[in-house]
Amino acid sequence: MxxxxxxxxxxxxxxxxxxxxxxxxxxxxxxxxxxxxxxxxxxxxxxxxxxxxxxxxxxxxxxxxxxxxxxxxxxxxxxxxxxxxxxxxxxxxxxxxxxxxxxxxxxxxxxxxxxxxxxxxxxxxMPGWLHISKTDNDRAVRADIERLRWIGADVEYWSKDRVREVLPNPRYFGAAHYRSAFHxxxxxxxxxxxxxxxxxxxxxxxxxxxxxxxxxxxxxxxxxxxxxxxxxxxxxxxxxxxxxxxxxxxxxxLPVSTFVVVTEPLGPQLDEVIRYRGAVSDTNRADNHYRIVDGNRLQWSGRMRTWDAEPRRIGRSLVADIRRNFPSLGKVDIAHVWRGTLGRxxxxxxxxxxxxxxxxxxxxxxxxxxxxxxxxxxxxxxxxxxxxxxxxxxxxxxxxxxGGRPGRAFAQAVYWGSRPVEAVAGMVARQRERARTRKQARLASRRAPVAAP
Ligand SMILES: Cc1cc2nc3c(=O)[nH]c(=O)nc-3n(C[C@H](O)[C@H](O)[C@H](O)COP(=O)(O)OP(=O)(O)OC[C@H]3O[C@@H](n4cnc5c(N)ncnc54)[C@H](O)[C@@H]3O)c2cc1C
Structure with a gap:
C-alpha cells in the first residue's frame, strides 16, 4: 500500500x-x-x-x-x-x-x-453529525448518549421518526446527534x-x-x-x-485504507432523499459515512482494506451501498473514486x-x-x-x-466478520418493526367503531 x-x-x-x-x-x-x-x-x-x-x-x-x-x-x-x-x-x-x-x-x-x-x-x-443506529435497541442508543454527556459531550438523542424525516430510510432507527461537530x-x-x-x-x-x-x-x-x-x-x-x-x-x-466516492450531480431527487446537510454515519465501522458536497453531489466513503485494492472496483461496491440505502436516487454515476491510508x-x-x-x-x-x-x-x-x-x-x-502482517490479517478479518453480524441485526430489527406495525393495525381495526347497518 x-x-x-x-x-x-x-x-x-x-x-x-x-x-x-x-x-x-x-x-x-x-x-x-x-x-x-x-x-x-x-x-x-x-x-x-x-x-x-x-x-x-x-x-x-x-x-x-x-x-x-x-x-x-x-x-x-x-x-x-x-x-x-x-x-x-x-x-x-x-x-x-x-x-x-x-x-x-x-x-x-x-x-x-x-x-x-x-x-x-x-x-x-457545515454543522452537525448524525450517528445512526440500524437496530431498534433505543435503550442502548440512549445509554450511550447519557455516558457521552456525562463525559462532557454535546450530544442529543434523535428518535427514529426524526431521523427518517430527514433521511427516509427504513433501515434507520434512533441516532446520536452531535451539535458541535461539522464537516x-x-x-x-x-x-x-x-x-x-x-x-x-x-x-x-x-x-x-x-x-x-x-x-x-x-x-x-x-x-x-x-x-x-x-x-x-x-x-x-x-x-x-x-x-x-x-x-x-x-x-x-497498522496501515488501513478506506475508499471515497463523489458522485456526478444527482439532480433534485437528492434534496428529497437526503434532507440533512450535516455529516452522517450509519455504522461503527469504516462503512457508510456520507454527506452532500458541492450542493448536489453525494460523497460516500467506506470499505476497509489492510492491503492493496483497486479503487475503481471498490467504488462499484460503494455505489451498491448507496443504492441499497437510497434506491429512489435512481442511477448514480461516480465522478471520482480514491483511496486514503490512515495509521491505526x-x-x-x-x-x-x-x-x-x-x-x-x-x-x-x-x-x-x-x-x-x-x-x-x-x-x-x-x-x-x-x-x-x-x-x-x-x-x-x-x-x-x-502486529505486522498477522495484525493486518486480523484487522481485516474482524472487519469482514462484523459486516454480516451487523446486517443480520438490522434485518431482525426491521422484521420486528414490521410485526409491530401489523399488530398495531390489527388492534386499531378491532377498536374501530362498527358502522351501523
Ligand atoms: C479515507 C479516509 C477518510 C478519513 N476520514 C476522516 C474523517 O472524516 N474525520 C477524521 O477526523 N479523520 C478522518 N481520517 C483520518 C485523518 O485523515 C488522518 O488521521 C489525518 O489526516 C492524519 O494526519 P497526519 O498529519 O498524521 O498524516 P498524513 O496526512 O498521512 O501526513 C503525513 C505526511 O508525512 C509525510 N512523510 C512521511 N514520511 C516522511 C519522511 N521521511 N520525510 C518527509 N515527509 C514524510 C508524508 O508524505 C505525508 O504527507 C480519514 C482518513 C482516511 C484515509
Missing part, C-alpha cells in the same frame, strides 16, 4: 482546491529550532503553533503538502477519539477520561476557530493551514524526504537527498509513510509526546484525525516552546507493536 498507489487516483478535493503554490526542495544546509517531518495536518499544526510562539521551524515533506490522508479523508470534524469512551474510562479512570475528551473538543474548536478567524477560503464548514473540505483546510504556518515564518520544503536521523546530542541531524538540517527538536509527523526512517515507530501503526494504533488512541529528549511524535490518529491532529499540534507546540506538560495526559497510551 504505497503512497504512490494512494495518489494514483485524482480526488474531488483536488479538482476543487484553492491555488496550490509549488514549494522548493531543500538543497542547502539549514539550522532551525524545530524540524517537523511530514506536512499533513499534524505536522502543519505543530509547525504553525511553534512558529507563532516565535521559534524557527522547517517542515520536510517527501511529496506535496497534504497529499496523503490529510487531503484525502472524508472531512468529518468530530469530538472524541477512535477508541470507545468506555475503553478510555476503563484504562485511565473517569476524571482523566473527561480531560482527554475536553482536549478532543479543543481540537475540534481549533479547526473551527482557525477557519472562522482567518476566513479560510474553500473549506465550506469541511479537508484539503483546502490543510492548504490554508500551510499558508498560515508560512505567514508565521515556517519554511516548508516539498519533495524532500527525511532519509536519516541522528537523534543523539543536543542538535539532532536530519539528512535529506540534497541538504542537511540541524535542530534541537524534531517532530515525527509522518504517519504510516514514516517507514524506513523510523522502522520501530512505523511498526506501531492498537489502542486506537493517538501517539502524542516526547519519546526521547528533543524527539517528539505526533501520529496514530486513525480515522479520527481532524480534531486530534489539531489538538496534538497545539499540545506539542506548547510542550516544545513553553515546556507545558499537558501532552502527558496521553502517556498511558504507549507505543505498541501493531
Amino acid at each position: 504505497s503512497q504512490t498507489s494512494d495518489q494514483a487516483a485524482s480526488t474531488w478535493y483536488e479538482t476543487t482546491s484553492v491555488p496550490r503554490p509549488a514549494r522548493p526542495r531543500l538543497n542547502f544546509d539549514l539550522d532551525v529550532d524545530v524540524c517537523v517531518i511530514g506536512a499533513g495536518l499534524a505536522g502543519l499544526t505543530v509547525a504553525r503553533e511553534v512558529a507563532e510562539r516565535g521559534w524557527s521551524v522547517a517542515v520536510l515533506e517527501a511529496g506535496r503538502v497534504a497529499d496523503a490522508a490529510s487531503g484525502r479523508n472524508t472531512g468529518f470534524v468530530l469530538p472524541g477519539f477512535g477508541a470507545d469512551i468506555d475503553d478510555i474510562v476503563e484504562r485511565v479512570g473517569l476524571d482523566h477520561a473527561k480531560q482527554l475528551w475536553a482536549l478532543s473538543e479543543r481540537g475540534l474548536d481549533y479547526v473551527r476557530r482557525t477557519i472562522v478567524d482567518t476566513d479560510m477560503p474553500g473549506t465550506d464548514p 469541511i473540505h479537508p484539503l483546502n483546510y490543510a492548504l490554508g493551514l500551510a499558508a498560515l504556518a508560512e505567514k508565521a515564518g515556517v519554511r516548508i520544503f516539498e519533495d524532500t524526504p527525511a532519509l536519516e536521523i541522528d537523534p543523539a546530542g543536543v542538535r539532532k541531524r536530519i539528512v535529506t537527498p540534497d541538504g542537511r538540517l540541524r535542530a534541537p527538536h524534531v517532530v515525527l509527523a509522518g504517519n504510516v509513510q514514516l517507514g524506513g526512517l523510523m522502522p520501530r515507530l512505523a511498526a506501531t501503526l 494504533t492498537v489502542h486506537r488512541m493517538p501517539q502524542i509526546g516526547e519519546i526521547e529528549r528533543g524527539v517528539w511524535v505526533a501520529g496514530g490518529f486513525g480515522g479520527h484525525g481532524l480534531n486530534t491532529t489539531a489538538m496534538a499540534g497545539e499540545l506539542i507546540g506548547r510542550g516544545i516552546v513553553d515546556a507545558d506538560q499537558t501532552w502527558r495526559l496521553f502517556a498511558p497510551y504507549e507505543l505498541v507493536w501493531a
Whole structure:
C-alpha cells in the first residue's frame, strides 16, 4: 500500500482546491529550532503553533503538502477519539477520561476557530453529525448518549421518526446527534493551514524526504537527498509513510485504507432523499459515512482494506451501498473514486509526546484525525516552546507493536466478520418493526367503531 498507489487516483478535493503554490526542495544546509517531518495536518499544526510562539521551524515533506490522508479523508470534524469512551474510562479512570475528551473538543474548536478567524477560503464548514443506529435497541442508543454527556459531550438523542424525516430510510432507527461537530473540505483546510504556518515564518520544503536521523546530542541531524538540517527538536509527523526512517515507530501503526466516492450531480431527487446537510454515519465501522458536497453531489466513503485494492472496483461496491440505502436516487454515476491510508494504533488512541529528549511524535490518529491532529499540534507546540506538560495526559497510551502482517490479517478479518453480524441485526430489527406495525393495525381495526347497518 504505497503512497504512490494512494495518489494514483485524482480526488474531488483536488479538482476543487484553492491555488496550490509549488514549494522548493531543500538543497542547502539549514539550522532551525524545530524540524517537523511530514506536512499533513499534524505536522502543519505543530509547525504553525511553534512558529507563532516565535521559534524557527522547517517542515520536510517527501511529496506535496497534504497529499496523503490529510487531503484525502472524508472531512468529518468530530469530538472524541477512535477508541470507545468506555475503553478510555476503563484504562485511565473517569476524571482523566473527561480531560482527554475536553482536549478532543479543543481540537475540534481549533479547526473551527482557525477557519472562522482567518476566513479560510474553500473549506465550506457545515454543522452537525448524525450517528445512526440500524437496530431498534433505543435503550442502548440512549445509554450511550447519557455516558457521552456525562463525559462532557454535546450530544442529543434523535428518535427514529426524526431521523427518517430527514433521511427516509427504513433501515434507520434512533441516532446520536452531535451539535458541535461539522464537516469541511479537508484539503483546502490543510492548504490554508500551510499558508498560515508560512505567514508565521515556517519554511516548508516539498519533495524532500527525511532519509536519516541522528537523534543523539543536543542538535539532532536530519539528512535529506540534497541538504542537511540541524535542530534541537524534531517532530515525527509522518504517519504510516514514516517507514524506513523510523522502522520501530512505523511498526506501531497498522496501515488501513478506506475508499471515497463523489458522485456526478444527482439532480433534485437528492434534496428529497437526503434532507440533512450535516455529516452522517450509519455504522461503527469504516462503512457508510456520507454527506452532500458541492450542493448536489453525494460523497460516500467506506470499505476497509489492510492491503492493496483497486479503487475503481471498490467504488462499484460503494455505489451498491448507496443504492441499497437510497434506491429512489435512481442511477448514480461516480465522478471520482480514491483511496486514503490512515495509521491505526492498537489502542486506537493517538501517539502524542516526547519519546526521547528533543524527539517528539505526533501520529496514530486513525480515522479520527481532524480534531486530534489539531489538538496534538497545539499540545506539542506548547510542550516544545513553553515546556507545558499537558501532552502527558496521553502517556498511558504507549507505543505498541501493531502486529505486522498477522495484525493486518486480523484487522481485516474482524472487519469482514462484523459486516454480516451487523446486517443480520438490522434485518431482525426491521422484521420486528414490521410485526409491530401489523399488530398495531390489527388492534386499531378491532377498536374501530362498527358502522351501523
Ligand atoms: C479515507 C479516509 C477518510 C478519513 N476520514 C476522516 C474523517 O472524516 N474525520 C477524521 O477526523 N479523520 C478522518 N481520517 C483520518 C485523518 O485523515 C488522518 O488521521 C489525518 O489526516 C492524519 O494526519 P497526519 O498529519 O498524521 O498524516 P498524513 O496526512 O498521512 O501526513 C503525513 C505526511 O508525512 C509525510 N512523510 C512521511 N514520511 C516522511 C519522511 N521521511 N520525510 C518527509 N515527509 C514524510 C508524508 O508524505 C505525508 O504527507 C480519514 C482518513 C482516511 C484515509
